Amino acid sequence: MNEKVRSELEVAGKLLEMSFEDVQAKWNSIITDNSLDVNVESELKLGLTLFRQWFTGMKAVKESGKESSNDGLVKTGFGIILGVEDARDYEAYSRDQLVAEYMRDRNGAFNSGKFAYADGNTGDYTISQILNGELKERKWTKELPDSKMEVDGRIIIPIDERKVLPWGGENPQYGYPRAASNWRRNVHFVGGLEGQPAQYWCISAKNDTAKNWDVKANEYLHIDLIWDADKNAAYPVKDTLANVVYNSQMESPRDVSGMPSMRNLVADKLRDKVTGLMNLENYHNSVQTKPAKERIVVTDGNVTNMNMNPNKTGNRTLFISDINADFNYEDGGYSSTPCWVPPHIDIDFGIGSHVMVIGRTSQSRNQETGELRQCSINVFGVIVLDKRGNPVNVQDSGEQYSDWL
DSSP states (O other): OOHHHHHHHHHHHHHHTOOHHHHHHHHHHHHHHTTOOTTSHHHHHHHHHHHHHHHHHHHHHHHHTOOOOOOOOOEEEEEEEEEEOOOEEHHHHHHHHHHHHHHHHHHHHHHTTSEEEEEEETTEEEEEEEETTEEEEEEEOSOOOTTOEEETTEEEEEBOOOSBOTTSOBOTTTTSBOOSOOEEEEEEEEEEETTSOOEEEEEEEEHHHHHTOOOOSSSEEEEEEEEEGGGTEEEOOTTTTTTOEEGGGSSSOOOOTTSOOHHHHHHHHTGGGBOOGGGHHHHHHHHTTSOGGGOOEEEEEEEEEEEOSOOTTSOEEEEEEOTTSOOBTTTTBSOOEEEEEOTTSOOOOOTTOEEEEEEEEEOOBOTTTOOBOOOEEEEEEEEEEEOOSOOOOOOOOSGGGTTOO
16 A cells, blocks of 8 residues: 555544544545546545545544534536547557557567566466566466457567556556556536536546446536546546436526526636637647646637548548638638547538537648648537538539549
């Protein structure tokens, strides 16, 4: 156990007059119920935050002489989801990197402890791996870890080769198999707890909650989360998805007639992320050193073109322009920004519509010239400000095939 965690548990147990075993059981329950990985610094800190909240509540109850009915870690918030990022399996990316390294230099990857070999048959495997610079071999009669892979005729098992974690702590999982999956998804939300002003939150979903996230955007709802206002962060629990209640479906829904318009709500609560299309490249350059969660952009424009045929990642493409931009007759019209829209976002509007998009900017280089291409936006959410028509595919001019014959 992490020494800092052990120290805090011991202090809490002494003040609450509880055995270390009982306090430790509570700590383990918090970690398990919230699917936290204590080997990740941010999740270890979250675990300590939740434990401290529990301790504070228990201490207050103890001093009042009353009995506690619940821990009070999870609270219901009210608000609206503005955007949902795609779920990503970070272990899948790590496995792809490992396979590429294996095919390039398998001996080097093995000697650095990045994987173990599993030779033999079910119930009678020999596991070989490098641990602390030494070759370790042992028999294995159990099922192999779910993360196992067959590569070039041999079974390999990805191994956590990090002795030290990124923030300097010892890695208790060093030498052990990596997980089969590690799903993550960020959800962007504006709202808050009862009696508190609304603000922007980034909901960090994990594992099954991340994979199965199906909560509607752009609709007021009540949602159970663990809230950390100082970090604008919120965290789902195992029952979050099952307990979402849409305001419109309640017998006595909350009156939202006095709420600001979606445009004004977003402009107010995400004001530091709002920029015009004509300033998009400058904004992109200004946020490049920030963590991904903070590299959010909110902008608006008129839809000048769209391609409803999904590309290889499943995205459709919107092209939006600032109506204040000059029209260039020689170059074919307005300068438009490509917006990549994932499958989970419904496009039910047509060309000429005025939309607000929430997403993250990107900018690639032309591989032949080295020049930077125009900024584009990976979209998390779309708010239709003025709907015109229905989605259509505008025909390509065919110029890209002009030399076909």
